[in-house]
Amino acid sequence: xxxxxxxxxxxxxxxxxxxxxxxxxxxxxxxxxxxxxxxxxxxxxxxxxxxxxxxxxxxxxxxxxxxxxxxxxxxxxxxxxxxxxxxxxxxxxxxxxxxxxxxxxxxxxxxxxxxxxxxxxxxxxxxxxxxxxxxxxxxxxxxxxxxxxxxxxxxxxxxxxxxxxxxxxxxxxxxxxxxxxxxxxxxxxxxxxxxxxxxxxxxxxxxxxxxxxxxxxxxxxxxxxxxxxxxxxxxxxxxxxxxxxxxxxxxxxxxxxxxxxxxxxx
Ligand SMILES: Cc1cc2nc3c(=O)[nH]c(=O)nc-3n(C[C@H](O)[C@H](O)[C@H](O)COP(=O)(O)OP(=O)(O)OC[C@H]3O[C@@H](n4cnc5c(N)ncnc54)[C@H](O)[C@@H]3O)c2cc1C
Ligand code: FES
Numbered sequence: 327x328x329x330x331x332x333x334x335x336x337x338x339x340x341x342x343x344x345x346x347x348x349x350x351x352x353x354x355x356x357x358x359x360x361x362x363x364x365x366x367x368x369x370x371x372x373x374x375x376x377x378x379x380x381x382x383x384x385x386x387x388x389x390x391x392x393x394x395x396x397x398x399x400x401x402x403x404x405x406x407x408x409x410x411x412x413x414x415x416x417x418x419x420x421x422x423x424x425x426x427x428x429x430x431x432x433x434x435x436x437x438x439x440x441x442x443x444x445x446x447x448x449x450x451x452x453x454x455x456x457x458x459x460x461x462x463x464x465x466x467x468x469x470x471x472x473x474x475x476x477x478x479x480x481x482x483x484x485x486x487x488x489x490x491x492x493x494x495x496x497x498x499x500x501x502x503x504x505x506x507x508x509x510x511x512x513x514x515x516x517x518x519x520x521x522x523x524x525x526x527x528x529x530x531x532x533x534x535x536x537x538x539x540x541x542x543x544x545x546x547x548x549x550x551x552x553x554x555x556x557x558x559x560x561x562x563x564x565x566x567x568x569x570x571x572x573x574x575x576x577x578x579x580x581x582x583x584x585x586x587x588x589x590x591x592x
Pocket of ligand 1: 398546
């Protein structure tokens with residue numbers, strides 16, 4: 327059930343680089359949130375913009391929610407100017423969110439950039455802790471590593487420029503882990519993957535899920551117009567069978583899809 331709320335900014339802090347953490351008082355939305363769901367924020371002080379902006383719900387307390395965002399354009403630049411006490415119109419929680427970990431599975435989270443924000447609540451609520459792979463261009467793009475560690479997760483990091491963790495793509499690090507996790511880490515359970523990040527990463531993670539015959543839950547980061555299932559800006563092709571597909575809305579039917587359901591564009 328989604329709610330619309332006028333939420334007061336409680337705290338708003340820079341984290342690192344272009345990333346900020348904003349906490350909003352939302353007594354109606356907060357208790358309803360499931361990991362992987364998102365909010366549509368109507369950014370104030372944005373003269374020409376009527377569209378809301380989608381942000382994953384990073385964390386939840388009894389009557390507040392937090393967003394971890396990167397300043398990339400005019401909406402997020404305007405958001406950056408919000409101060410404690412300001413009010414923001416928000417709709418949420420939206421989308422399906424991540425499913426609970428399957429019985430007996432070993433959880434593997436894979437995040438690219440601010441995708442870490444979408445996975446953190448899942449990590450916090452997951453009863454069994456596993457491995458989390460966090461990748462980004464440079465050290466400043468690696469978010470929440472300490473927070474995942476504090477929740478008991480085995481954190482693996484890679485950056486494209488080698489400024490933190492391994493140098494290279496996070497999928498390269500994941501591939502190396504896949505080859506040895508049974509032997510070195512003694513993990514016997516089948517793995518289940520949960521991922522959020524840019525499309526290239528999700529596609530690569532989906533391939534690995536298929537090759538390893540495990541579930542791969544992908545949270546799709548699509549441009550959104552309405553965020554509530556009406557405008558069809560956010561559609562992807564969802565497979566019904568090997569030769570049949572239908573349009574699915576990332577905002578309403580997703581943003582989380584199982585990798586076998588997604589028919590990627592050529
Ligand atoms: C379900 C969902 C969850 C999201 N969660 C987060 C989050 O937790 N933290 C966060 O920082 N961002 C998140 N985003 C992305 C965020 O919505 C956009 O960065 C934001 O809307 C940009 O607004 P803007 O007005 O600042 O940028 P604009 O001025 O509209 O665009 C600036 C640049 O960003 C690009 N851009 C805009 N939207 C997206 C997008 N969805 N994906 C990729 N590029 C985009 C544009 O093409 C352009 O190059 C999420 C998006 C979705 C769909
Ligand atoms: S954003 Fe409008 S239908 Fe998904």
